[in-house]
Amino acid sequence: MLVCYSGDAPDSALAPIYGIGDPIANVVTSKPYVAQQSMLDANEPKGPHRYWKTEYIPELPDGFLSAFREGGLAVTSPLFQGVIFHLGGALNERSADDGAADNRDA
């Protein structure tokens, strides 16, 4: 899980994540925002040819989570990543027609 918390109560905000328990690795720590913003640079080098597919969805139904899990666990390439990114919040508060980006129910 990739985590960024920019408020002033990290312990309570992150408790549901730490509560999962027994991680094999945990490098969540206090750091400069600019360090967080470059944390993934080495993971996305220039050069490799890529194939991406992206879908915006309004919720995480059971069928989606099981397909994501089973599909992801069946992959053998070290270059594969499946990512669920939590949006919602401020972007939901504007009308669908506020700019060409739309997807305001994501």
Add this chain to the structure above:
Amino acid sequence: MAAVVDFVRNEGLLLSVKCGGHNIAGTSIAQSGVTLDMSRMRSVSVDPQARVAQVDPGCLLGDVDQATQEHGLATVLGFVSQTGVAGLTLGGGWGYLTRRFGWTGDNLEEVEIVTADGKIRTANREEHPDLFWAVRGGGGNYGVVTRFEFRLHEVGPMITGGLIAWSAERAEEVLEAYRDLTSTAPRELTAATVIRLAPPAPFVPEE
């Protein structure tokens, strides 16, 4: 840049704009056409009182974050510091701050843009509002943006972040907890769940 736009229009050539060059479909390079390479235009000017930043069209995300964070400010940008700001913004854009402040394009206040007729225009919510609507998510189809103005917010400069990982046999449990988190998390928290083979990182045990 207006002269280049006039030239390619008169010659009937395809024009592309290359900023960070990160578009995976390769749209920054015009096949048999003309590419405007913005990579030497990387200045950022921050007005901490007005909380806006003027950003050159060749800026990478790291250029803007570094300049704004000197004042404890930030706008919504993506995840890899070498990504170009222009392509990210024109495509809509999102990042760790989207839950607090919306799409990257929601934080755009104004652009200076060369349209296909070679005119240099300013577009914002009052001036050319239809053009401004289009550049907030419509991609690079509406002209060559030569300056971006972004709204800034108080962020950091210290945050809490990083990676936490569990083994594959716990995937179901982790995904359930993640789904619960998406309904309870404050906007200041953004978590992404990644499923992948463990990378050869120093913090990951070998087995």
